[in-house]
Amino acid sequence: MKTVFADSFYFFALASEKDPARAKAQDFAQTYQGKVVSTGWVLTEVGDGLAHPDNRPTFLTIVDSLRAEANVLIVPCEDTLLDLGIELYRNRPDKGWSLTDCISFVVMQREGITEALTGDHHFEQAGFVALLK
Numbered sequence: 153m154k155t156v157f158a159d160s161f162y163f164f165a166l167a168s169e170k171d172p173a174r175a176k177a178q179d180f181a182q183t184y185q186g187k188v189v190s191t192g193w194v195l196t197e198v199g200d201g202l203a204h205p206d207n208r209p210t211f212l213t214i215v216d217s218l219r220a221e222a223n224v225l226i227v228p229c230e231d232t233l234l235d236l237g238i239e240l241y242r243n244r245p246d247k248g249w250s251l252t253d254c255i256s257f258v259v260m261q262r263e264g265i266t267e268a269l270t271g272d273h274h275f276e277q278a279g280f281v282a283l284l285k
Contacts, residue, residue, distance in 0.1 A: 153223075154186035157260050160197040160252070162269035162284060167202060167210045173271050173284045180269060180283065188269075190218070191259055192229035193237075193252045227259050249274050 165177035195215060202211040218224045227233070237255030244254075257278045260268065268275045271284040 155263065155265050156184070156186065156188055156283065157256060157263075157265045157268040157270075157280075158188050158190040158194065159256060159268050159270035159272060159275065160194050160201065161272050163194075163198045163214055164201060165271075165284065167198075167207070167214065176284045177269070185223075187223045187225065188218075188221070189225045189227065189259065189263055189265060191227045191233075191252075191255060193255050195226065196229075197252050233258060247274065247277060249278070253278075 161173070162177050162180075165171040165173040166181065168174065171177075195218075198214065199211050202208065218226060233255060236258045237251055240254040240258060241249065241251050249257075253272070253274050256268070257275075257280070260266070260280060265280075267281040267283050269284055270282050272282060275282045276285075
């Protein structure tokens with residue numbers, strides 16, 4: 153079964169009618185049959201971005217939907233994973249990668265995932281395929 157990584161870019165695209173990547177994200181969500189992996193850090197980023205009271209129901213719907221899907225894995229926030237993300241962050245001072253991105257890259261490498269639901273060029277810099285470009 154094919155596995156892709158879901159970045160916050162994907163969730164923000166689904167959440168906003170004005171997002172330029174929304175159509176691609178919706179098409180993926182409606183047709184994809186494989187496994188989706190994300191992290192607690194990505195969900196934190198999405199929750200932070202949708203913290204306005206008007207947007208909170210959207211975030212909660214996203215989380216509830218993910219938790220209800222058997223083909224979705226949300227990798228929990230663990231100290232070991234945080235440390236590995238910080239190590240990558242430290243080792244790539246030439247990049248503008250966020251700590252959340254670095255943790256995502258570590259998870260993708262660990263899980264053997266090559267494609268991400270994102271339009272973020274940082275994933276491409278790290279050697280992954282950005283499916284929402």
